[in-house]
Amino acid sequence: MELKKRLMEQAFCLPQGVVGRLGGRLMALDRVLPAWVLTLLEVGPSDSVLEVGSGPGLGLALAAALVREGQVVGLDPSATMLGMARDRNRQGIEAGHVELHLGDAANLPFDDATFDVAFTINSLHLWPDPVAGLREVRRTLRRGGRIGVAISRFSYASADRFGDHLINAGFEDVSVHTGDRGTCLIART
Ligand SMILES: C[S@@+](CC[C@H](N)C(=O)[O-])C[C@H]1O[C@@H](n2cnc3c(N)ncnc32)[C@H](O)[C@@H]1O
Incomplete structure (x- = not known):
């Protein structure tokens, strides 16, 4: 039981090493969920x-295909995941169109009002303090900025508290969307 828990953590929670890379490959099998989240967010x-x-950077790659003039930035505390995201987004990174940062939701290394859109998929339930992390994301969004918070229907976690977390972090106009692959909440600053 203990071993199973450790393997799941290494694969999906803070992915590390070989097990983490395997987890990253599994995560990147679902293109539908991130593509749907970006559609709901009306990324331009x-x-x-x-x-x-x-x-592993699939959401970033899909976002980079939609964003021509703007910037696409990914942040993750796992060096293993950043390595996979780097491989997947090499062209965008070399063109200066995609940026990756090692870091945590609790302390984002970005100025206030930097982004128009933020999203997080299958991750919020792992943040030690989801409301503090969402407040931090809100700080980095421009006035009228949009956020999407999604969870796969295959996840053990649920979206039940996401709405409260968004409201407690100061977001407005929260809407809940249910799709084939999961649930996504959209809100605005
Ligand atoms: C299950 S994976 C999901 C990855 C990707 N969003 C997807 O759906 O394929 C969870 C990700 O959240 C990251 N994560 C865990 N704790 C975090 C935190 N406190 N702040 C930001 N990201 C975190 C993990 O490193 C991992 O890459």
């Missing part, structure tokens, strides 16, 4: 986009 060509808990 000039938006600057932040993904917190960007894992």
Whole structure:
């Protein structure tokens, strides 16, 4: 039981090493959920986009294909995930269009009002203090900025408290969307 828990943590919570890379490959199998989240967020060509808990970088790659003039930035506390995201987004990184940061939702290394859009998928339930992390994301969003918080329907976690977390972090206009692959809450600053 203890071993199973440790393996799950290494694969999905703070992915590390070989097990983490395997977890990253599994995470990147679902293109539908991140693509749907970006559609709900109405990401446009000039938006600057932040993904917190960007894992193996599929969401970043999909966002980079939508954003032509703006910047796409990913942040994750796992060096293993950043390595996978770097491989997946090499072209965008070399073009200066995609940026990756090692870090935690609790302390984002970005100025106030930097981004138009932020999203986080299958990650919020792992943050030690989700409300503090969402407040931090809100700080980095411009006035009228949008956030998407999603969870896969295959996850052990649920979206039940996401709405309260968003409201407690100061977000407004919270809407809940249910799709084939999961649930996504959209809100505004
Ligand atoms: C299950 S993976 C999901 C990755 C990706 N968003 C996806 O859906 O494929 C969870 C990710 O959240 C990251 N994470 C864990 N704790 C975090 C925190 N406190 N702040 C930001 N990201 C965190 C992990 O490192 C991991 O990459």
